[in-house]
Amino acid sequence: MNNALLGKENFPVFEKYKDLVYLDSSATQQKPRQVIEAAQRYYFEQNANPLRGLYDLSVKATQAYEDARESVRKFIGAKSTKEIIFTRNATESLNLIAFSWGQANITQGDEILVCISEHHSNLLPWQILAKQKGAVLRFLECDKSGKYTKDALEKALTKRTKLFATAQISNVFGRLNPIKEFAEIAHKNGTLIVCDAAQSAAHIPIDVQNLGVDFLAFSGHKMLAPMGIGVLYARQELLENMPPFLSGGEMIEYVTRDGATYAELPHKFEAGTVNVGGAVGLAAAIDYIGELGFETIQNRENELTRLAFEEMKKTQHINIIGADDAGEHHGILSFTIDGVHPHDIAAIFDADGIAIRAGHHCAQPLHEYLQVPSSARMSLAFYNDEKDIERFIKTLGSIRRRMGYDR
Numbered sequence: 071m072n073n074a075l076l077g078k079e080n081f082p083v084f085e086k087y088k089d090l091v092y093l094d095s096s097a098t099q100q101k102p103r104q105v106i107e108a109a110q111r112y113y114f115e116q117n118a119n120p121l122r123g124l125y126d127l128s129v130k131a132t133q134a135y136e137d138a139r140e141s142v143r144k145f146i147g148a149k150s151t152k153e154i155i156f157t158r159n160a161t162e163s164l165n166l167i168a169f170s171w172g173q174a175n176i177t178q179g180d181e182i183l184v185c186i187s188e189h190h191s192n193l194l195p196w197q198i199l200a201k202q203k204g205a206v207l208r209f210l211e212c213d214k215s216g217k218y219t220k221d222a223l224e225k226a227l228t229k230r231t232k233l234f235a236t237a238q239i240s241n242v243f244g245r246l247n248p249i250k251e252f253a254e255i256a257h258k259n260g261t262l263i264v265c266d267a268a269q270s271a272a273h274i275p276i277d278v279q280n281l282g283v284d285f286l287a288f289s290g291h292k293m294l295a296p297m298g299i300g301v302l303y304a305r306q307e308l309l310e311n312m313p314p315f316l317s318g319g320e321m322i323e324y325v326t327r328d329g330a331t332y333a334e335l336p337h338k339f340e341a342g343t344v345n346v347g348g349a350v351g352l353a354a355a356i357d358y359i360g361e362l363g364f365e366t367i368q369n370r371e372n373e374l375t376r377l378a379f380e381e382m383k384k385t386q387h388i389n390i391i392g393a394d395d396a397g398e399h400h401g402i403l404s405f406t407i408d409g410v411h412p413h414d415i416a417a418i419f420d421a422d423g424i425a426i427r428a429g430h431h432c433a434q435p436l437h438e439y440l441q442v443p444s445s446a447r448m449s450l451a452f453y454n455d456e457k458d459i460e461r462f463i464k465t466l467g468s469i470r471r472r473m474g475y476d477r
Contacts (some may be wrong), residue, residue, distance in 0.1 A: 072382040075102070075362045076370065078453050089148065091424040091458045096241050096269060096402055096431075096449035098291045101351075105294055107345045108354035120346055121320055121337070131346050138349035139336070145356045146286065148275035148303055152335035155302040155309075156349055160268040161191040163287035163302035164235075166339065167264060168195035170312040171285075171304075172233075178204035181231045183261075185218060185247075186211050186439050187240045190432040192266040192287075196235055206230070211439065215393040216243030220251055227259040234263045238270040242447070243392035244375075244402030246274070253282035262308075268292050272451070273371060273400060275364045278303050290348060294299050294355035299348030302339075309335050316341035362452070370452045371401045374459055378403055378448065380464040386477065387470055391445055404431070407466075410473050413445040418472055422465045 076312060078084040080102040083092075089378045092100060109192040112134060119129040131256070139151045148154060157163045172195075176182070186209045200207040210226045212218045218236075227234070234256045241415050245402075249265055256263045262284040272293035278286055314332060318341040323331040332338045359367070379396035382388050387408040392399060407415055416428035427447045430437050436443060448462060470477065 072361045072363075074365065075358060076452055077455070078369070080104065081453055084453075089423045091454075093448040093450055093454070093458065093462060094425045094427050095451040096292070096447065097427055099272060099294050099346040099451055100298070100409055100453065101294055101296065102355075102358055104356045104358055105190075105296070105351050109296055112347050114348040117347075119343055121344075132216050134350050135344060135346045137213065138346075138353035141353040141356045142301055145276070145360075146271075146301075149278050149279065153303055153306050153309065155304070155336050156344060157287075157300040157302055158298055158345075159291070159300035160266060160287040161289075161300075163300050164191050164264070164266065165195045166302055167285050167287075167304070168199045168313040170307060170315045171469055172196075172199040172203070174311075174313060176200075176203045176205050176232055179230060180205040181208055181228060182206070183208050183226055183231050183234045185209070185236045187216060187242060187433060187436045188235060188237060189241055189266065189268070190434070191268075192235050192237060192264070193435065198231070203408055205232075209435075210234075210236075212243075214440065215398070216240055216245040217393070218247060218252075220248075220255060223252060223255050227256065227261055229259075229423075231259060231261045234261050235266070235270070237266040238276075239267075239273070239400055239402075240392075240433075241269050241402065242404050242431050242436055242445070244269075244369050244399035244404075244449075245287035245392060246398075246400055247271070248259045249281050249283060253284075257282065269400075269402070272359065273364075273367060284308060290352040290355065294358055295352040296348045299345050299352050301352075306335065307340070312339075312427065314338055314341065318342050320344070336451075344389065367429055367452045371450060372397065374450050374454055374456070375401050375403065378450070378462065379461045381459070382466065385467050387465070388466065391440065391442065401451065402449045404445045406442060406445050407469055409475060410469055412444045414473065415446040415469060418469050419462075419465055422461070424462055426462075 081100045116130045118127040118131040120135045139154050253263045264285040265283040267288040271288040286303040291297040376396040389406045391404040412428035419426050
């Protein structure tokens with residue numbers, strides 16, 4: 071644990087915008103200086119096209135890239151680096167599963183089960199796949215607090231359910247789903263499980279072997295790393311039998327006029343020139359999180375969530391979406407204000423130098439299910455502090471008055 075890494079002084083954006091209250095970390099986290107410098111150092115000292123050249127600089131670039139893969143393997147507890155595929159983001163990772171594994175394994179009449187609270191990135195690939203293959207897309211529904219029960223999952227699975235897709239933490243509710251239990255239930259039914267860890271990777275430790283998931287996806291930019299780098303984890307035996315998602319350079323072993331043989335894992339799924347700088351930045355972000363420690367991160371974020379939650383509950387006309395327990399929100403508080411459109415809410419916060427999000431949060435079916443047209447969302451990270459929460463609450467309490475209401 072290194073508490074010196076906890077504060078805003080390590081994040082250059084807060085030096086430039088000293089009055090900024092950034093409460094949109096679920097959309098993307100800010101980047102610490104250590105991560106920015108690691109990516110910059112790669113471009114200053116090691117930049118070359120990796121995997122292709124036999125000269126020294128290309129070898130160094132290749133080593134940096136593969137060292138980053140090993141960092142990711144350790145970070146999520148995978149058995150082998152062959153199970154770690156670098157992508158652009160969680161969205162691409164999920165599309166890779168749908169268009170590679172899905173096209174080869176989903177047939178007419180099969181069922182795909184998706185949680186109603188899923189981000190569009192963990193819904194649209196399955197929706198498209200189902201239409202293309204004549205499969206049935208079904209939804210697992212939660213209660214109003216965002217809770218999914220084991221009984222409901224068991225009842226929703228049928229002998230035709232090939233795949234179950236769920237997030238580890240909802241980007242609207244902030245609720246942590248029991249992925250290990252879900253995986254056990256799915257596997258008893260002969261169903262594979264896809265876990266979207268985009269909202270969890272920066273906040274809680276992940277061990278894919280302990281969780282028992284078949285696929286797991288996350289984005290670097292939501293966990294301190296640069297944009298444009300993401301990860302797909304999949305069990306090696308699944309990847310071995312999946313056709314490539316993209317084709318071209320680097321993903322081949324041998325090419326003739328009539329065909330090709332593909333490179334070994336993980337390169338079979340990494341066509342073209344890869345994002346070494348992004349991978350190096352992701353490895354630096356993993357180092358930062360490791361040095362700070364998940365216990366420190368969780369303690370800080372849980373305390374700030376509790377403070378915000380309790381103050382919001384005291385404020386009239388505020389409706390928090392999800393559980394009536396701060397401990398179930400994991401740094402994410404979505405809400406509405408009586409009589410005020412979420413876009414107006416966000417605009418007023420912005421006028422006060424506070425960044426929050428408004429809209430469907432890429433979870434429109436969930437909002438329809440909850441009968442909430444749209445919502446506002448504040449989401450925090452360990453670099454926030456009590457002063458940020460105080461300013462958020464002050465503006466929150468002023469919004470209806472500023473919109474012309476008596477109170």
